[in-house]
Amino acid sequence: MNLVTFFLHHQGEIWQAVLEHVWLAGATMLLAVAIGVPLGILVARSPWLSKPILGSANIAETIPSLALFGFLLPVPWLGGRADRLAITALTLYALLPIIRNTSAGIAGVDPAVRESARAMGMTERQILFQVELPLSLSTLLAGVRIATVLTIGVATIAAAVGAGGLGEFIFRGLAMVNDQLILAGAIPAAILAIAADLGIGLLERRLRPIR
């Protein structure tokens, strides 16, 4: 059986796994942006918070992913459901690039622009939402793009704790020494990652501030 007929044969299962995968990655990114962007703003605002926040995110990044899934398994609420566990672990991974790029974007705003915003009588909140965030949006999105590609890749390992997704095929294929099964997981995962990379990249270029 060649690869194409294999794919056609298992269409239903593959689509199912793609959907699970998109759900894992999508939920992860929503959470990671919701947590990472405010943390990035905090890092940009108060240098003394930048070390502990970036340090923690860095440490999370260095834990081997399989081990991280394992560590979280005994945690009461998390261990209860595989997707909950997977999304938590994946979010921890996705945080670092988002935090780092958010703070770098804000730090990169022309000081003269920030100062003239203050001099016009804008409040700190107005400066953040009307000046700093719009001007750092493309840098911020670059972080989201890196994090998304990373998440789609690492999410294949979530299958190890039973969270489903395209990793199912890969693990099954490894166990059965079946290349076609491995590819049935790996190819769609790669396509997803490339699509996300291109899509967010496009948005990023469109939002790049004009100089």
Added chain:
Amino acid sequence: MSDQTNREVAIEFLHATFAVPGRPALLKDVTLPVKQGETLVLLGRSGAGKTTALKLINRLLESTSGEVRVEGRSTAEWDAIALRRHIGYVVQEIGLFPHFTVERNIALVPRLERWAEDRTRARVRELLLLVGLDPEKFMKRYPHQLSGGQRQRIGVARALAADPPILLMDEPFGALDPLTRGELQQEFQMLQKRLGKTIVIVTHDVGEALLLGTRIGLIESGELAGVYTPKEFLRSQQPVAAAYAAQFRAYKQLEGGA
């Protein structure tokens, strides 16, 4: 102090000092009243403390001792946001928001102050005409689509938007080529006469100081070395003022001889 003189003073430096711990003071014990409707030019070398003095007025910086009063009230007593919206501020062209159109840049303070939308729009048109730019042509452009002189005009329009009684200008024409600078200085002189605002300008250009200032405050290494009318300035025996005056005369002579 008497009420009468107080009402005529728009801005007053009272022993104002600004220092960062561990460094020599950037501004030392400056006492200087700025009268309503006058144009005071702060003249001095780069790093002399002129910009520091300017920033004390709208509380971008706060004096470490002494105080600065705006309309009789110490800036420390003002709400910083209200104070800044009461004072227009123009810096070398770079202060425009690159992601805002000309229209949104100019309308910034009126919108922060929640003016009605049609009043804001009418005001933007009025200001563009005032600074000599065609509203239809320029409203929708972005700062990067403008020349240096045009950006500077937009900067002035933005500072005037909510009709503040006080205008602060930090090297407003410094980044322009000499021809454009001359044009803008002359236009600005006419604006000044029409609007009657209290204006403080920071510059290191002695010609600009003599042209625009009703009085010139000479700042040397953080200290106020003297305050002169342009005529007094040219006759002054104070060494630094005399040096500036000599430089100005040499330039004028060259012009006369050509």
